[in-house]
Amino acid sequence: MRIGITCYPTYGGSGVVATELGIELAALGHQVHFISYSQPFRLNGREEGIFYHEVPVSSYPLFEFPPYDLALASRMAEVAEFNDLDLLHVHYAIPHSVSALLARQMLASRGRRLPFVTTLHGTDITLVGLDRCYLPITRYSIEQSDGVTCISNYLKEKTVESFEIARPIEVITNFVNCDVYAPIKDQAVRAEGRKKLAAPDEAILMHLSNFRPVKRVVDVVKIFARVAREMPAQLILIGDGPDRSAAEWLAHDLGIQCRVHFLGKQERVNELLPLADILLMPSELESFGLVALEAMACKVPSIATRVGGIPELIDNGETGLLYEVGDVDGMAEGALSLLRDRERLNAMREAGRHTAQKRFCASLVVPQYVRYYEKTVNSGQ
């Protein structure tokens, strides 16, 4: 198939899923065209079967807000026509599904069909989409999509309930490439990698996010401070965003700044994750929690919150430990209990990898998207 994909190219789960999906589809022989304002950060521009089309957004003194959604719709229509696309797949409803709707109408007026699939990821429904400014158009574009998918059952229920959507929504969960996200088999190599982050007797706790308030990065530092009081440990934080400075200040105020390391945005997180003992994900909300899945595939269990779609991914006590939002004492206790009980930690490491392979591996999930595309393309003919 020839598939156009639009996503936010910035550091965020929906962009990661869209990019990894494009890479997997291209590896299966499909032709993939990314249409966005900049190249998605996990693409290097040299992948076979993947093409990138930038959306130029020109400004004009009259425009206080340059109309990106219109520029995107124009580019989608052009790319679809010039490359004979079978369909568009947009990730994150706002504004991508509205632009896709316009592109579909533009091409229809020229006698061409361009169906589009919208994948809902989370805050496009739970936060931004519920904002009254966007709610009516988000609901409309979901209803008008030729296909709609959600990344968890939680998000499907939330969408149906909050937007009173009657149309069918397919749940296609997020996925991970278990060859790319994998434990480091050679223990000497792993030990060498860990040496750059911590002393041999120290535990490594990790956090990875875009440091938005919903991620509760300050809780990450609080949890770590409690762990570090009890045992030698280092905290590695990957990513960047609005709450980084608050987390840095807290590390200083607690006097643990020499054990807390902010690495900023990293491209090859698959090389860092397997070095950790535990991932901390104390989010206020996660519709899925992709980072926890990537960590599981690397045999790293998560200490996380019992919110949104996380319980669909993490089996409490089996593949990770779940707590109420803000329960930093509980999460610290959980981390300590696992780090002190290597047998239990190892069992969890194995169970997590097993779950990633058996339920969330790209080789199982990506074909579900392909089948859904085929159904969508064929149903309107």
Ligand code: GMT
């Ligand atoms: O959570 C973020 O900061 C990014 C956001 C996005 O849309 O880019 O992530 C959402 O989509 C991810 C991929 O499907 C999910 O793994 C995240 O759980 C979801 N975030 C929230 O629901 C808060």
